[in-house]
Amino acid sequence: MSLKSFSIRLASMIVTLFGVAVVVFVVIRVAPGDPIAMMLPPGASEADIERLRGLYGLDKTVVEQFFIWLGGVVQGDFGTSISLRQDVLTIVLGRLPATLELATMALVIACALGLLLAVLGTRRRGRRAEAAVDLWNGMTLSIPDFLWGLIFILLFAVAIPLFPVSGRINPQLNPDYVTNFLLLESILRFDFAVTGNLLRHMALPALALALPLSAVIAQVLKQSLKEVMGLDYVMLARAKGFSEFAVIWREALRNAILPTLTLAGVQFTFLIGGTVIVEKLFSYEGLGNLAIDAVINRDLPLIQGIVLVFAVLFILINLAVDLLYATLNPRLRNG
Amino acid sequence: MAETARTPLRLWLSGGWLLLVVAAALFAPWIAPHDPLAQDLFLERLPPFWIEGSEPGYWLGTDSLGRDVLSRMIFGAQIALIVAILAGGAACLIGSALGLAAGYFGGWTDRVIGRIVDIWMSFPPVLFAILLVAVLGTGLHSVIIAIAVIDWTRFARVIRAETMGQTRMDYVDSALVVGRSRAGILAREVLPNVLPTIGVLLSLEMGIAVIVEAILSFVNLSIATDDPTWGGMIAEGRTQIHFAWWVLVFPMIALFLTVLSFSQFGEGLKDRLDPVLR
Numbered sequence: 001m002s003l004k005s006f007s008i009r010l011a012s013m014i015v016t017l018f019g020v021a022v023v024v025f026v027v028i029r030v031a032p033g034d035p036i037a038m039m040l041p042p043g044a045s046e047a048d049i050e051r052l053r054g055l056y057g058l059d060k061t062v063v064e065q066f067f068i069w070l071g072g073v074v075q076g077d078f079g080t081s082i083s084l085r086q087d088v089l090t091i092v093l094g095r096l097p098a099t100l101e102l103a104t105m106a107l108v109i110a111c112a113l114g115l116l117l118a119v120l121g122t123r124r125r126g127r128r129a130e131a132a133v134d135l136w137n138g139m140t141l142s143i144p145d146f147l148w149g150l151i152f153i154l155l156f157a158v159a160i161p162l163f164p165v166s167g168r169i170n171p172q173l174n175p176d177y178v179t180n181f182l183l184l185e186s187i188l189r190f191d192f193a194v195t196g197n198l199l200r201h202m203a204l205p206a207l208a209l210a211l212p213l214s215a216v217i218a219q220v221l222k223q224s225l226k227e228v229m230g231l232d233y234v235m236l237a238r239a240k241g242f243s244e245f246a247v248i249w250r251e252a253l254r255n256a257i258l259p260t261l262t263l264a265g266v267q268f269t270f271l272i273g274g275t276v277i278v279e280k281l282f283s284y285e286g287l288g289n290l291a292i293d294a295v296i297n298r299d300l301p302l303i304q305g306i307v308l309v310f311a312v313l314f315i316l317i318n319l320a321v322d323l324l325y326a327t328l329n330p331r332l333r334n335g
Numbered sequence: 336m337a338e339t340a341r342t343p344l345r346l347w348l349s350g351g352w353l354l355l356v357v358a359a360a361l362f363a364p365w366i367a368p369h370d371p372l373a374q375d376l377f378l379e380r381l382p383p384f385w386i387e388g389s390e391p392g393y394w395l396g397t398d399s400l401g402r403d404v405l406s407r408m409i410f411g412a413q414i415a416l417i418v419a420i421l422a423g424g425a426a427c428l429i430g431s432a433l434g435l436a437a438g439y440f441g442g443w444t445d446r447v448i449g450r451i452v453d454i455w456m457s458f459p460p461v462l463f464a465i466l467l468v469a470v471l472g473t474g475l476h477s478v479i480i481a482i483a484v485i486d487w488t489r490f491a492r493v494i495r496a497e498t499m500g501q502t503r504m505d506y507v508d509s510a511l512v513v514g515r516s517r518a519g520i521l522a523r524e525v526l527p528n529v530l531p532t533i534g535v536l537l538s539l540e541m542g543i544a545v546i547v548e549a550i551l552s553f554v555n556l557s558i559a560t561d562d563p564t565w566g567g568m569i570a571e572g573r574t575q576i577h578f579a580w581w582v583l584v585f586p587m588i589a590l591f592l593t594v595l596s597f598s599q600f601g602e603g604l605k606d607r608l609d610p611v612l613r
Contacts, residue, residue: 012453019454027470142595144546146553150569150587157576276461277550281573288461292554295469303469 020311079301088305097180099286106209114217122225140215145274149208149281166283205282224256265321346603349596360412367406371563375401380579396581407563418548419541425483430490438498531608542597
């Protein structure tokens with residue numbers, strides 16, 4: 001990616017972020033109820049109300065208020081949570097690692113499963129195995145992550161109690177770690193009892209999130225593999241005597257992977273959105289679970305913080321995908 | 336092609352189930368065997384009819400308050416359909432109008448609408464829904480508004496691309512040459528050609544609306560807990576999972592079949608309407 005196209009991309013990212021900030025501000029401000037009235041006891045004097053308005057900048061114009069608010073947000077001042085009485089940014093950053101670990105795990109599962117299905121479907125194209133792969137993809141695609149989660153709870157809580165269906169870790173383990181990236185830190189510390197427990201808790205929610213994405217990946221990758229398999233250079237590799245599997249794995253895949261990559265990036269942002277409900281379903285202590293509690297408590301500062309952090313995350317993922325695409329696609333390298 | 340042979344069956348099956356749901360919703364007061372709100376503590380957690388201990392008349396068993404599961408499911412279909420029609424319809428109207436405008440007029444109109452769509456899509460949909468419901472207050476009206484406000488982008492993007500393609504066709508130029516107004520061409524020439532795509536998207540969107548409503552009822556952000564909704568029943572069933580699996584399983588099946596039918600109906604429609612694919 002050239003410097004010019006990179007700066008265009010960056011500028012458009014900043015415009016989008018600004019737009020997100022405007023939307024969040026507007027939505028939060030149209031919320032019914034006077035914030036000052038909620039802070040003061042009944043019977044407060046007019047002078048008190050005015051003083052408090054001035055203190056919170058509510059006597060200024062809406063545009064001025066927006067920039068005061070934006071200035072605070074840029075510096076990491078997201079306000080104080082009403083229900084938890086703590087700094088919003090601290091709470092959000094404390095919960096973010098759990099969600100990131102879950103989402104990454106789901107992404108890894110989805111990619112591995114999608115790749116496997118696509119290669120299998122291509123290797124055995126035109127046979128029953130391909131039809132089975134197509135059927136499976138169609139089925140996984142039409143069941144949303146929420147229903148997958150319920151199905152797993154039903155299967156594993158009632159029928160075969162193999163995996164725990166709630167929480168992030170067994171509370172008795174209670175690891176005393178520096179960061180909240182428990183999985184990563186437990187691996188670095190060789191604390192494999194904790195790692196194992198975390199993974200067992202993560203398995204079902206991650207799989208529920210991964211299945212719909214794996215079907216998308218498998219479908220698109222299989223389609224582009226099919227196109228590539230007919231090209232001359234693949235024929236040549238076959239003529240050289242490579243096995244069918246080696247032809248797919250070493251030659252075809254390299255060219256077929258690009259469209260899948262872009263798609264997986266976009267879909268990954270949907271997956272992160274899905275963590276909200278899946279975390280609630282499995283009582284997993286991440287950001288999504290926190291978001292729902294915040295809504296039930298009408299904790300607007302906290303909701304605002306969570307939404308902004310998610311939006312930044314989304315935009316960063318999209319940027320990362322663009323960069324990765326540019327690095328991997330030789331045609332764009334000096335565009 | 337195998338695809339063409341399968342299409343009618345797909346349309347029949349999904350259409351059939353959707354018709355059943357519509358019938359259940361319309362005639363709920365007459366076909367539901369019991370009052371969906373009636374509690375009976377002597378009849379709590381009755382199993383479905385084929386399991387020992389069931390009570391005649393309570394076909395799919397009862398929940399922890401002795402309410403009839405089948406009756407609650409039938410009444411739950413009303414909420415699901417109201418949301419599908421109102422939220423899906425509103426998202427369709429807003430998104431298609433903006434998509435048509437962006438695709439047909441191009442230039443600044445297109446750039447402004449495109450930028451709004453970009454900003455909109457950088458929010459995770461579920462989170463956006465939660466933000467809106469938090470501000471609007473919980474309840475069915477908030478759920479419908481939230482879905483419409485969030486999901487119009489799905490229509491806008493596709494319809495914009497489709498309109499652009501149509502606008503470049505010769506027939507649009509011919510209409511201009513014979514002196515038709517731009518608005519007239521958009522309404523009379525372009526719109527009928529993108530209508531099939533709008534229909535397909537609408538069917539998919541209605542399925543999405545049903546699942547979103549279920550999710551919001553599940554986390555208690557939709558209508559009051561007493562009223563029967565599939566999502567609310569699933570939430571109750573989740574807590575009863577070790578004692579009464581049927582409270583969870585039956586509404587789940589209803590939800591699954593409905594969501595699946597909407598998406599399969601849309602796909603089937605696409606295969607039938609797209610002359611290139613046919």
